[in-house]
Amino acid sequence: MSDKVLEVKNLKTYFYTDKGVVKAVDGVDFSIEYGKTLGIVGESGCGKSITSMSVLRLIPTPPGKIEDGEVLFEGRDLLKVSDKEIRSIRGNDISMIFQEPMTSLNPVFTIGDQIMEALMLHQKLTDEEARKKAIEMIKLVNIPRAEKIVDEYPHQLSGGMRQRVMIAMSLACMPKLLIADEPTTALDVTIQAQVLEIMNDLKEKLNTAIMLITHDLGVIAEMADHVIVMYCGKVVEEAPVQELFDNPKHPYTMGLLNSKPSIIENKERLESIEGSVPNPKFLPKGCYFNPRCKFAIEKCRQEQPTLEEITPGHKVSCFVACKEVE
Amino acid sequence: MLRYIARRLVHMIPVVIIISICIFTIIKITPGSPVGLNLDPNMTAEQKQAEYERLGLHLPLPVQYANWVGRSLRGDFGISTLYNQPVKDIVPSFVWNSFRLNVFVFIFAFLLSIPIGIVCAVKQYSLTDNFWTVFSLFGISMPSFFFGLLLIFFFATKLGWFPISGMETAGSNLTGIASILDQLRHMVLPATVLTIASLASLVRYTRTSMLDVIKQDYVRTARSKGLTEKVVIYRHAFRNALLPIVTLLGFWVPLLFSGAVILETVFRWPGIGQIMLNAINWRDYNLMMATLLFFAVLTLIGNLLADIGYAIVDPRIKVE
Amino acid sequence: MESKVMIEDSQQQNIPKEQSIGPWKMVWIKFKKKKIALVGVFILVILVLSSVFAPFLTPYGQEEMNFTNINAAPSREHLLGTDNLGRDYLTRLLYGGRISLMVGVISAFISVTLGSTIGGIAGFFGGRIDNVLMRFAEIVMSFPFLPLAITISAVVGADVEPETKMYIVMMIIGGLSWPGLSRIVRGQILSLKEQEFVLAAKALGIPNYKIILKHLIPNTIGYIIVSAALGMAGAIMSESALSFLGLGVVPPTPTWGNMVQNARNLHVLRTRPWLWIPPGIAILAAVMSINLIGDGLRDAIDPKSNN
Numbered sequence: 001m002s003d004k005v006l007e008v009k010n011l012k013t014y015f016y017t018d019k020g021v022v023k024a025v026d027g028v029d030f031s032i033e034y035g036k037t038l039g040i041v042g043e044s045g046c047g048k049s050i051t052s053m054s055v056l057r058l059i060p061t062p063p064g065k066i067e068d069g070e071v072l073f074e075g076r077d078l079l080k081v082s083d084k085e086i087r088s089i090r091g092n093d094i095s096m097i098f099q100e101p102m103t104s105l106n107p108v109f110t111i112g113d114q115i116m117e118a119l120m121l122h123q124k125l126t127d128e129e130a131r132k133k134a135i136e137m138i139k140l141v142n143i144p145r146a147e148k149i150v151d152e153y154p155h156q157l158s159g160g161m162r163q164r165v166m167i168a169m170s171l172a173c174m175p176k177l178l179i180a181d182e183p184t185t186a187l188d189v190t191i192q193a194q195v196l197e198i199m200n201d202l203k204e205k206l207n208t209a210i211m212l213i214t215h216d217l218g219v220i221a222e223m224a225d226h227v228i229v230m231y232c233g234k235v236v237e238e239a240p241v242q243e244l245f246d247n248p249k250h251p252y253t254m255g256l257l258n259s260k261p262s263i264i265e266n267k268e269r270l271e272s273i274e275g276s277v278p279n280p281k282f283l284p285k286g287c288y289f290n291p292r293c294k295f296a297i298e299k300c301r302q303e304q305p306t307l308e309e310i311t312p313g314h315k316v317s318c319f320v321a322c323k324e325v326e
Numbered sequence: 327m328l329r330y331i332a333r334r335l336v337h338m339i340p341v342v343i344i345i346s347i348c349i350f351t352i353i354k355i356t357p358g359s360p361v362g363l364n365l366d367p368n369m370t371a372e373q374k375q376a377e378y379e380r381l382g383l384h385l386p387l388p389v390q391y392a393n394w395v396g397r398s399l400r401g402d403f404g405i406s407t408l409y410n411q412p413v414k415d416i417v418p419s420f421v422w423n424s425f426r427l428n429v430f431v432f433i434f435a436f437l438l439s440i441p442i443g444i445v446c447a448v449k450q451y452s453l454t455d456n457f458w459t460v461f462s463l464f465g466i467s468m469p470s471f472f473f474g475l476l477l478i479f480f481f482a483t484k485l486g487w488f489p490i491s492g493m494e495t496a497g498s499n500l501t502g503i504a505s506i507l508d509q510l511r512h513m514v515l516p517a518t519v520l521t522i523a524s525l526a527s528l529v530r531y532t533r534t535s536m537l538d539v540i541k542q543d544y545v546r547t548a549r550s551k552g553l554t555e556k557v558v559i560y561r562h563a564f565r566n567a568l569l570p571i572v573t574l575l576g577f578w579v580p581l582l583f584s585g586a587v588i589l590e591t592v593f594r595w596p597g598i599g600q601i602m603l604n605a606i607n608w609r610d611y612n613l614m615m616a617t618l619l620f621f622a623v624l625t626l627i628g629n630l631l632a633d634i635g636y637a638i639v640d641p642r643i644k645v646e
Numbered sequence: 647m648e649s650k651v652m653i654e655d656s657q658q659q660n661i662p663k664e665q666s667i668g669p670w671k672m673v674w675i676k677f678k679k680k681k682i683a684l685v686g687v688f689i690l691v692i693l694v695l696s697s698v699f700a701p702f703l704t705p706y707g708q709e710e711m712n713f714t715n716i717n718a719a720p721s722r723e724h725l726l727g728t729d730n731l732g733r734d735y736l737t738r739l740l741y742g743g744r745i746s747l748m749v750g751v752i753s754a755f756i757s758v759t760l761g762s763t764i765g766g767i768a769g770f771f772g773g774r775i776d777n778v779l780m781r782f783a784e785i786v787m788s789f790p791f792l793p794l795a796i797t798i799s800a801v802v803g804a805d806v807e808p809e810t811k812m813y814i815v816m817m818i819i820g821g822l823s824w825p826g827l828s829r830i831v832r833g834q835i836l837s838l839k840e841q842e843f844v845l846a847a848k849a850l851g852i853p854n855y856k857i858i859l860k861h862l863i864p865n866t867i868g869y870i871i872v873s874a875a876l877g878m879a880g881a882i883m884s885e886s887a888l889s890f891l892g893l894g895v896v897p898p899t900p901t902w903g904n905m906v907q908n909a910r911n912l913h914v915l916r917t918r919p920w921l922w923i924p925p926g927i928a929i930l931a932a933v934m935s936i937n938l939i940g941d942g943l944r945d946a947i948d949p950k951s952n953n
Contacts, residue, residue, distance in 0.1 A: 058549055090552035098550075103543040108565045108641060118551045153641040169551075344785050352801055467934035469883055471890045472926035475909045483916045490912065584790035588887050591910075602793060603891065606800040614797065621793040629788065 004072075005176050005209045006055070006094075007031040011069035013047075013054045016062060022280045024050040024064075026233035029307070032177065032226075037203065037210040039224030039241065041217060041256065043277050047233040048213045049099075052179045055211075056090050073177070092122035095170035099182035101162035105154035111138070112150035115169045122173050137168040141198050160191035164198060171202055178203075179211045184219060196222055217256060221245060229253050232278065232288040235307055239314040249310065249321040251293045287318070295320045327637070334633050338626055345622045346398075350391050353615050398619070404612035408604060413616045416601070421620065423493060424590070424597030428582045430517050435524035440571070442525075443532025447540060447567075448559055458529050465526020470585065474519045474592040481515060488515050491594035516593040520582065531574055535567045542566070569640050576632025580625040673868075676946035683942025689935035693928070697743030706734035708741045709898060717918070726920050729908075739924055742900035746882055747932065749816050749895065753881035756820025758874045761827030762866070768828070769835025770858065780832065783825035791822055795884065799893040808899045815894045819884045827873045834866045868947035875940035879933045886929045902929045 013025040025047045032038045040048045053059050055071050057078065071078040073094065078086060095118075098104040106114060115137055116130035125133060131150065138146035141164040154162055163183060170178055180199065184192040200223060203210055212223055220227055220241065227244045229237040229252065237250040248254045255273035275292040278284055284291050290300040299319050307317040316322065375384075383390070397404070403413035446455040482490040489495065494509050539545065540563050548562040587599030594600070598617060605613035637643045677683060696703060712732035720727045726735035768779040795818050803814045838844055838861065847857050888894030889903030897904055902925040909915040909922035 056550060058546060087552040087554060090550055092552055096547075096550040098543060098547060100543050104547045106544040106548065106562050106566070108569075108639065109562075110641075117553065121552060155642045166547075340781070341785050341788055345788055348785075348789075352797060355801065463934060463937060467879070467930055467937050469886050469890075469903075469906075469926065469929050469933070471887060472906055472922075472929060475906070475915060475922060475926070479909075479915060479919060580790045584792045587792050587796065588891065591891060599793075603796070606797060606893075618793060618797055621790040622788060625788050625790050 003033050004031045005034045005074060006211070007070075007072040008051075008055065009070040009072070011051065011054055011071065012067040013050050013059055013064060014067050015064045020281050023233050023283075024280065025054060027069075028230070028233070028235050030228050030235065030238065032209045032211055034176070035203065035207045035209055036225040037212055037223050039220040039227040040211065040213045040230060041215060041220055041227060042230035043215060045277050045280070046230045048215075048230055049181050050233075051230070052096070052181050052211060052213055055179060056094060056096060057086055058096075088122065091118040091170075091175075092173045093175055094177045094179065095173065095175045096179045097163070097166045097170050097181065097183045099185055101159050101166055101186060104166060105162055107154055110151050110153055111157070111165050115150075115165070115172055118169065119172050133172060134168075137172050138165070140171075140202065141165070141168045142194075143168075160187050160195060163187060163191075163195050167195070167198060167202070171206060171208065174206055175208060177209045177211060179213070181213045182215070183212070185214070185216070192219075199223070229256070232280065232283060234288065235315075235317065236289065237314075237316045237318075238307065243311075243314055247314075249314070249316040250289075250318045251295050251320070252289050255292075330637055331630075331634060334630055338630065342623075342626065345626075346395060346619070347391065349615055349618050349622070350394060352618075353611055354387065354390075394615075403616040406605075406610055406613045408608045408610040408613060413612050416613075417598070417616055417620065420596060420598045420601045423595065424583055424586055424599065427513060427516060427595060427597065428520070428579075428586060430513065431520040431524055432578070432582060434517075434521045435528055436575075439525050439528035440532055443529045444536050444559065444564060444567075446529065446533040447536030450537065455533075458533070462526040462530040465522050466530070468523070470519055470523055471588050471592050473522070474516065474589055477515045477519060478592070488512070491592075493596055512595075516589050516595055519589060520585065523585070524578070524582070528574070528578075532567065532571060535570045536563065539563045539567045565639070569636065572635035572639050573632045575635060576628040576630070577625075578628070579631070580621065580628045583624055584621055673943070673946045677942050680942040680945060683938050686935040686938025686942065689931055690939065693743060693932055693935070694747060697740055697747060700737070700740035700744065704734065704737040704740060706737040708737060708900070709733065710737075719918075720920050726924055727918070729921065735921065735924075738900040738905065739902070739928060742902050742905055742925060743928060743932075745812065745895055745899060745901040746885060746903065746929070749812065749819070749885040749901070750878045750882035750932070750936075752816045753819035753823070753885070754874050754878035756816065757823045757877050757881070758827060758870060760820065761824035761873070762831050762870050764824065765828035765831030766835055766858075766862070766866075769832035769839070770854075770862070772836075776832070780829070783828050786822060787825040789822070791884070792887065795819065795822060795888060796891065796893050799888060803893075808896050812895045812899060815885060815888060819881050819888075823877060823880065823884075827870070827877070830869055830873065831866055834869060835862055838862055838865055872940055872944045872947060875936055875943055879936040879940065882929065882936070883933050902926075902932075 008028060008030050011025055011028045012023070015022040015024055028047070028051055030038065030040075040051065042048050050059065050064075054066050055073075055078065057066070059066060066079060069079065073089065078089065081089075105111075112131060112134050115134040116125075116127070119125045119130040119133055120127070123130075135146045135150050138149055143149055143161060143164055149157070149161075149165075154165070157165065163186075167183075178199075183199070184195050187195060196219060199210065202208065210223070212219070214220060224241045227239060227241050228235050229244075229250065231252050237244070237248070237253045239247075239249075244253065245257065248257055252273070259273065273292055278288065278291070284301075286299075286301040286303055287293070287296070287305050290296040293300065297320060303319075305317045305319050305322070307315045308322050309315045310322060385393070401414055403417075405411070406413045406416055409416050442458055446452075446458050449455055478490055481487050489512050491512075493512050494505070495512075540559070542563075544566075545558060545563050548558045553562070583598065586595075586597055587602060589595070590597045590599040591603060598620060601613065602617040602621075604610070605617060700708075710733060712728065714732070715724075715728055716730055716732040718724055718728040718732075724734050724736065726739060729735055729738065764779050764783065768776040798818050799815065802818075803811045806814065844857060844861050847861060852860075885894055885901065886903030886906070889896070889901050890907050892904070892907060894903055895901045905925035906922045906929070908918075914921055
């Protein structure tokens, strides 16, 4: 048996709008090993969230549609299983945490109800067992007074607390994979660190693999084992986390890394990547990054590069970077 | 919860006082002396004066108001000059007639509109949704009196399926089931008009609030837990869409009753709306005041019910 | 150097078209896409034009009576027949449209002016002013509309000229239907006041009136316009109901509502449907077209609505 819990191959998710087709995810490949964390980075609108939603088939259809590809979860293609099967996987084998803790919990149900729901559905626990387990989960995410919190409503908790509840909820059934879509973006920095710590902690304890989506490289550095960088619906670079930070190859990755403040280097000015993410309806010809790329050559404006492995485990989709290596 | 209700009630007191002053003022500024119309024209000036004093009309206005309030609180709304009976004896039977009509409408409209509204929202732009959208548009744009007349024209005068108007066949002495059936037959057309009008706006309302809710993040969360679409829609989404609907429920009761004013006229249904119009046309002041007060109190009760309902379904409302 | 040029080029070509268009143009573009709303515009335009140009569309005068030809059935000369005074009914219908539509417009105007002013003041100044105004709105709302309108109309408009009565009806409808809008506007202003751009403007010391003009009004005007449209539909409906009951605009001034009143006579209802069905349909068409326009506008203005 392979050591990969999830393997995504050539995933394509398109949105059909009045004004044309948006290729939000356009041929993405990656895989996640058991108990490891894969970080997915990119600016907003690059298709990170759509990728994660596609894995659980949560894309609103219409207008969205998963056009092609395979999502192999323990060898089973989730894009081909029945609705009933995917439901038995959602929340049980693979669960999700969303960006907005303030709005992701249902305001009219108690915290306990919302945690218990998945337990009773998937694990067939009785009301009492589920409640006990819910309290246990709340304790696990370091929320004090768990016995009381279990009967409270989301509006009685702060944002950080709610995100912990979300984590407790998603981990209640001990999933093999946790998809975390910008789990800390909406939180204060100090709270961010706490939440990340809890996630790391639980990953160890429960041996859950994590697919972590973020635009924050600091979070990646802290959490991820392996990273993929996305741009305009495509993977532009993929590497183990240390390798990526030490030795970025794609100009976009370099740009992202340079735009992070660093105390050690004490740069005069933060660099930014010139220009902005192109409108997905009007993508440039050739490499999508070429208009913003300092190193772009003629070939970049004509052809689209593909993801090539340049050193073991390090893949990049850039003509310039690949040539350099040769 | 009791404290919450008590607080809402206290909050209502000034509103009730101001409303009663308004009603009193409206009636007082009505041209024509309140007794003039109903007095024997052959009375002497002294007799008229005596009548005035007997009715307390020579007293200053604030005193008159206080007297009226005092009597009203004791359930004494005076004598209806039109019906020659104490107001408190006639109003309940007419209210009961209106109630009978409205209760059917209320139940039908709510039972039907909520599932329809949900289906329309879930299958937005489907054939079902489009049908009900057009239906709603017609329903809210159709003047109820015109719709009532059309139904009378086609189903009563042309086809003769239903009686033209009234609440029961005049002069008939039906008893038991036959009498009930007769009354039901009279009820069909007015109830249809009211139900369709109610359905139209309720479906629209439910659909809109459901559409709002199914876009929310927590609905996505519910799906990501592996819940079936049914549970996601009817448990997670609908519980939230219910919040505005509950508020509407409270407003609906008074709206139904006051809308019935027109319809009761069209169908000559002897309800509260009919006697209100009669009271106005015949300048029956005591009856006018009582019916207005009835509508105002009904609205306030509706608002109170809406508040209470909201507090029950929405945990975010601080009851304490 | 070359790469820089490329950036500019591509940026220009990448600017999404929406961004270069002003908000009102955007509303119009979105509105135009709603075919059904355009149908509403079409119907309303026909109704308005036909009542405005009534004198050119019919050879008869509004009050022109012909006692030799009363209660006539529809014919070539009188497309909708004549009434009990021998007046051409189609003429009455066209002139009636003037009154019905005008009452609708003016009532809606009164209601919108009151509602947005009161709501705006309450929301902007807050505190005691807000408290008093909103309690006032609550009280007006606590009266069921129709019974109160009927009573006031009966009381105030008992012995007045038909023309005066028409204005009274407008004021009653407008004066009783503003609280809903005032609450919405107040809520809008309250939430806008907390938004960063208003706080920023305040922090910069920009005077109140400028904040109101530049930030608050433009951001609430959409709601007000939609509410004006829907309020007009409601006002036409209310006027027709009052007039139908004989407590609104009274004959000889024709309105669609008091024309339907003919049907309260069972004989007319049964045998002369042309006397009450056409005005009824006119009311339906007017209210429906305005509702369509209102809905279309709301979808076009409301940033929350997708499509």
